[in-house]
Amino acid sequence: LITQQSQEELYNVLQENLRLQQTGEVDKQRVVVVSLSPQSRASLATKYQLSSEEAHQKLSGFFKKLGVHHVFDTTFSRNFSLLESCREFVRRYYEGETNKTSLPMLASSCPGWICYAEKTHGSYILPYISSTKSPQQIMGSLVKDYFASKQGLTPNQIYHVTVMPCYDKKLEASRQDFYSDLYQTRDVDCVITTGEVDKMLEKENVTLGQVEVDNSYSVMSGLISPDGGLRSHIGGGSGGYLEHVMRYAVSQIHGSSVENLQYKTMRNQDFQEVTVELEGKRPIKMALAYGFRNIQNIVQKIKRGKMTYDFVEIMACPSGCVNGGGQIRPTEGQTNNELLDRVKANYNSVACVQPDLWNGVKEVYEDWLGGVDTEKAQAMLHTQYHGVEKTASALNIQW
Numbered sequence: 001l002i003t004q005q006s007q008e009e010l011y012n013v014l015q016e017n018l019r020l021q022q023t024g025e026v027d028k029q030r031v032v033v034v035s036l037s038p039q040s041r042a043s044l045a046t047k048y049q050l051s052s053e054e055a056h057q058k059l060s061g062f063f064k065k066l067g068v069h070h071v072f073d074t075t076f077s078r079n080f081s082l083l084e085s086c087r088e089f090v091r092r093y094y095e096g097e098t099n100k101t102s103l104p105m106l107a108s109s110c111p112g113w114i115c116y117a118e119k120t121h122g123s124y125i126l127p128y129i130s131s132t133k134s135p136q137q138i139m140g141s142l143v144k145d146y147f148a149s150k151q152g153l154t155p156n157q158i159y160h161v162t163v164m165p166c167y168d169k170k171l172e173a174s175r176q177d178f179y180s181d182l183y184q185t186r187d188v189d190c191v192i193t194t195g196e197v198d199k200m201l202e203k204e205n206v207t208l209g210q211v212e213v214d215n216s217y218s219v220m221s222g223l224i225s226p227d228g229g230l231r232s233h234i235g236g237g238s239g240g241y242l243e244h245v246m247r248y249a250v251s252q253i254h255g256s257s258v259e260n261l262q263y264k265t266m267r268n269q270d271f272q273e274v275t276v277e278l279e280g281k282r283p284i285k286m287a288l289a290y291g292f293r294n295i296q297n298i299v300q301k302i303k304r305g306k307m308t309y310d311f312v313e314i315m316a317c318p319s320g321c322v323n324g325g326g327q328i329r330p331t332e333g334q335t336n337n338e339l340l341d342r343v344k345a346n347y348n349s350v351a352c353v354q355p356d357l358w359n360g361v362k363e364v365y366e367d368w369l370g371g372v373d374t375e376k377a378q379a380m381l382h383t384q385y386h387g388v389e390k391t392a393s394a395l396n397i398q399w
């Protein structure tokens with residue numbers, strides 16, 4: 001898997017495209033699309049001392065120079081992950097009156113957490129996990145279904161690469177659920193980590209600062225308008241799921257709004273709680289739980305029937321995706337925390353927009369999915385999980 005999903009595989013595809021160009025068989029080339037994650041961009045921007053905008057445009061320039069046709073930003077697909085999570089929460093909140101596994105809803109965008117839940121807790125915990133796909137996999141559907149049809153291509157004529165802050169995203173992309181038997185292709189063909197992009201820069205013998213910028217614009221490119229300018233989402237380095245789900249829940253369930261959410265640190269910085277209490281209404285209680293120790297605590301509480309949260313934003317890495325295992329490591333003499341603070345500062349320097357107000361989102365819902373809550377929206381934006389029941393062999397029991 002690791003050799004299959006690496007920068008080497010991307011180089012092979014680009015070389016094959018070059019060969020086809022030289023032999024006049026351009027129509028056989030695959031259209032190469034790279035989707036950048038905002039956490040990877042922040043890590044590279046920090047290493048090369050660039051602003052987020054500069055890093056974004058230079059990364060786009062770098063990939064295009066290598067022969068990539070289109071460079072997108074997974075912040076665009078995160079709009080759909082956030083909006084779907086919000087709607088799913090409200091639906092489950094009302095279902096909770098009759099269905100015991102509707103709440104708490106547990107966020108699903110971290111494959112480290114999903115693998116752990118499937119393998120360690122069998123089918124017990126899975127009904128609680130949100131069915132909404134992660135930004136990487138929604139980008140996969142956008143590229144292989146929507147973008148492909150707009151370009152008059154079949155999904156297998158596109159080679160789709162994502163740049164991600166962690167290795168677990170390679171496992172996520174390889175899940176059978178994200179493979180099309182019809183076209184024999186994955187929604188995301190190859191995942192390369194931030195560190196692997198840095199190795200590509202080394203191989204090409206350039207620093208990111210030396211690369212020429214590319215500021216071509218499309219709704220999926222991450223630039224909010226043809227004049228440039230990146231946008232992000234409020235609420236931290238893993239996407240701000242709690243922030244958006246809570247605000248939406250308060251507006252839809254209680255018909256009210258909150259100015260600022262008050263985060264209360266519980267056991268440690270990676271375990272925080274937010275409660276919104278409005279007079280005469282049932283309080284809505286949510287938490288962030290990052291890192292395995294905090295995750296285990298949540299899982300145990302659910303198993304013992306002691307869970308009081310309605311929603312938990314779960315991420316396997318302490319501090320979330322900005323601190324993923326595939327990010328650029330500290331230099332000599334630099335501590336992990338010093339580097340992390342700088343990456344977070346870069347990540348948070350991007351102005352935020354509400355996902356429903358994002359340029360193009362409403363149009364894509366209409367044009368691609370026929371609106372919200374349609375059958376196609378369910379198929380393209382949601383997924384399912386598979387518990388690995390503990391068998392004698394999985395537990396390594398000798399009979």
Ligand code: SF4
Binds near residue numbers: 109165167323
């Ligand atoms: Fe990957 Fe860590 Fe983010 Fe999970 S929290 S998606 S393991 S970087």
